[in-house]
Amino acid sequence: MKLYTKTIPQILPDWVTAVTKSTDLFEIEINDEHPSFQSLLEELTTEIEPGTIGVKARDFCSRLGFEMSNSNLSQLLEQAQTLISLIAWHSDYKQLLETGYQPDLNIADAQTALTYLQWELEQNRETSD
Numbered sequence: 001m002k003l004y005t006k007t008i009p010q011i012l013p014d015w016v017t018a019v020t021k022s023t024d025l026f027e028i029e030i031n032d033e034h035p036s037f038q039s040l041l042e043e044l045t046t047e048i049e050p051g052t053i054g055v056k057a058r059d060f061c062s063r064l065g066f067e068m069s070n071s072n073l074s075q076l077l078e079q080a081q082t083l084i085s086l087i088a089w090h091s092d093y094k095q096l097l098e099t100g101y102q103p104d105l106n107i108a109d110a111q112t113a114l115t116y117l118q119w120e121l122e123q124n125r126e127t128s129d
Helices: 035-044 055-064 073-089 091-098 108-126
Strands: 002-007 014-022 028-029 046-049 053-056
Touching: 035 055, 073 091, 073 108
Parallel strands: none
Antiparallel strands: 002 028, 014 028, 046 053
């Protein structure tokens, strides 16, 4: 399981690995099969809303000393577009395409969806000004 946070503590549990740090985010990889992780999940499990049982990301990150990114949606869209572009140009992705990988939706579809969302945000911003 992966998680993206703004900050991390200097000492991480043995089931957490800091993978990369980009401009504003740490990519954290969690061994979700580790018994200590499973124990923490059981401890933090709560009713999120009526009929929905789970763990709130805020509670999980708070317990571990992670600070979640509170980027605005435009910043998140920009980061997502960057990541999608990196995927599109990645040699492993290109190799998959060359060996016959044909998803129902592709990288261009994802980029288009994010572009439409960005346009909608900009349009709403203009009408509220």
